[in-house]
């Protein structure tokens with residue numbers, strides 16, 4: 001078979017496939033609302049198969065169900081959530097675009113987890129860096145216990161550089177998303193700083209902890225002795241949002257304290273979460289509440305249960 005015959009067969013197959021596509025049914029590789037990008041029928045006979053970008057909003061939000069019973073209902077349902085609903089299927093399998101979108105989103109989570117917090121962002125707020133007992137990212141993922149312990153060198157540095165016994169100690173940790181810190185810290189940090197200053201609450205010397213887990217605040221406070229420790233940390237990225245930050249905090253953290261004695265303000269991100277400016281204001285309000293009641297976590301909830309029902313807007317959890 002020569003080259004010309006081969007090209008003719010390929011062209012015939014492609015024409016056949018094109019004919020089979022119903023004009024009303026979104027194709028798995030090119031949803032109705034997405035710009036079609038298969039240029040196979042080009043007169044020049046060049047065979048270019050080029051897929052649409054699966055992360056483009058019109059592709060991400062396209063309805064993939066072939067013949068929905070209630071198209072408008074499905075569209076409404078889909079518009080309420082970024083969750084992967086109405087994606088359709090090819091037999092028992094996901095469609096190519098669903099699979100590519102999944103892979104692309106997964107790639108973003110990997111970048112967030114394995115990425116680095118930018119030095120210029122830390123410098124912007126004068127944050128120096130200390131490290132936990134974790135050596136590298138692989139160990140960080142496998143050994144959360146080591147991410148809760150500072151190295152002896154780190155403790156020495158804190159001893160030398162930090163103000164002791166402040167009312168509030170703010171620390172920043174990379175956690176599971178460097179993107180969370182890179183994108184949100186510049187917005188949230190000044191709000192917290194100014195909010196505490198305005199409320200006449202003393203703040204310790206802030207710093208950055210590499211390979212940090214939430215529980216490291218217990219170890220931090222064995223050196224600092226603050227009333228409240230707040231850690232701004234990258235959350236585990238999801239397959240939709242990879243740059244969300246959380247603020248975990250506790251009243252007088254120390255050895256043996258658990259998450260039951262901590263509070264969290266989560267999902268701080270400009271990508272469909274609590275925007276970091278508002279998040280900063282909530283953090284300050286929660287710190288005030290913890291200081292006022294000298295308690296955090298479940299204990300704080302029990303102490304303030306009446307306040308919560310009487311005054312819901314001031315309660316952020």
Ligand code: B12
Pocket residue numbers: 144175176212213214215233234235236237244246259260262263264265266267317
């Ligand atoms: C992973 C996760 C868990 C895991 C934690 C396991 C682990 N070792 O990592 C498990 C499944 C055990 C879990 C359980 C719970 N979780 Co959870 N969890 C998450 C998730 C998906 C990611 C957290 C993260 O990335 N943390 C950052 C990393 C770096 O921290 P880490 O040190 O590795 O892990 C610590 C924290 O994750 C912490 N943690 C996890 N959940 C919670 C909840 C609270 C209230 C506190 C104080 C701490 C805490 O526990 C880990 C060990 O110390 C978030 C969703 C989100 N958007 O953040 C929800 C989330 C934080 N969890 C939530 C809740 C409600 C809970 C539970 C109270 C559910 C329940 N009713 O039992 C329990 C409490 C567990 C506890 N530690 O005391 C809520 C908090 C809502 C709020 N504002 O109060 C969130 C935001 C989910 C949600 N949208 O509802 N959780």
